[in-house]
Amino acid sequence: MNEKKVLMEGKFLPSICFIILLWLGAACDEDPGAKKFIAYKGPLEEAENVQVLFSEKAILKVKVNTAKQIKQPNEDKVFPKPVFIDFFDPTGQNVITTLRADSGRLDNQTGVYRVMGHVKVVNTQKQQQLFTDELTWNPLTKKVFTERKVVVESMLSGERMKGTGLDANQDFSKYSIRKPDGFFNAPGGMNN
Template identity: 55%
Template structure:
């Protein structure tokens, strides 16, 4: 084979080898599409307002966003709920959280601690959900509510509350609490 013919055949051969490497793998395994986060954000601050008044502020060190617009918050989540006058009414701290776009539902998990500053009550649970559309907070998990004023401790399974925790109901309550009027009510 002469040199000029080799210079013509060699690039064609290399091109065909390169093209044969493209396409489906020959192993028979199907390649799964990427399911991981498409975006990572550090030092997140989300603000929710109504009628130009701040109602909720969420802060966390990291957020992952996925193709379906779901979000995960793998670091501690801090949330502040504000009252009508802009004052801090309730604070929430948790180990982590997530947002489900299809349900429009935020969920915080781990050691969840909610403090209502006005009522001086503390709520402890392992998981809590917040729906920004209905402005309701709820859980099916065990809860404990501790009054810092009276020392009352209420326990239960499940809770429903408005978003600032000024009103709540425990679904299956247990515990010791004081009742006005004494015995024989």
Template identity: 40%
Template sequence: MKNLFFFIIFLGITFLQVSCKEENHKKKIQLYEGPLSELDGINMTYSDSARLIVRMVTEKQLTMPNDDRVYPKEVKIFFYDRLGNETTNLRGDSARYFRSSNLYKVYRHVVINNTLKGETLKTDELIWNPDQKRVYTDKPVDVYTREEVLHGIGMDANQDFTQYTLRRVTGVVSVKNLPQ
């Protein structure tokens, strides 16, 4: 009887130890994947040799664990010439900065106004590469000038949008001074 009592206690302790070990194996640590910081009321400037080139304004910035920055609210970007005059402005519903490639991507309802030329460009996505000082997209683009409306799929431009090239262009183009 005494042996049976010790045997039952031994089995009970063994069972509890196995149960605890199984519970420990079931618990998995979940890594936090959300933002490391959240800033409100952003007014960021990008300059070169102490000369203002670009200014970005947005309500919120989230810094992610991989150092990417997410701008979940409307983003406004202003481009300036050598004298500090605004030449172009851009707005989009949201944006993201990709730290590993040093690229900014603006999303949804992207509108660019070139105040010098009186032109407006609309697209759903735009990528800015500050290293190459260029802006581009592979998405459909509509350009509204004082004289015409152009449509294309894809665009390449310098970062202040004073010069651009549309890819796969459609639309009516007016040509002046053609030889007769």
């Protein structure tokens, strides 16, 4: 009889375990009143009155200032307020070129800055101003470029050069307009 009891318990034990597992599984059903998890997709951080300095061999080359910086989940940085960039001479003591734009962003993967909206660049050495809607600056190559329309104006004579697209070194001491448009005075001594 004890053998029979043990055999019967052996047959019922798996059934009891199965019933308990079903009951536990049913208890784990999603609560219809529970709130679902929604991943946060907003900025990782926000900073105000940001200043970024670029130097080489302890000599200041570029200073970037903006009132607000927002770091996105992909690590890109957005500058929704005006951006001011100063480019320094080889000694790092004097600002030779300034840039002002309505906003900007830094692409984290490429390290490239793009500024947008009423972009104005002033080269004090050449007494020239550049106006465009958008400029891209690569700190690694020290180059600035745009595909957009540009106007370069002499602050001394008021002469204007217009065109589409521009390539320049970062302090704008040398530049070329990709597709010049209109008329401008050529330097003296040029013959046809």
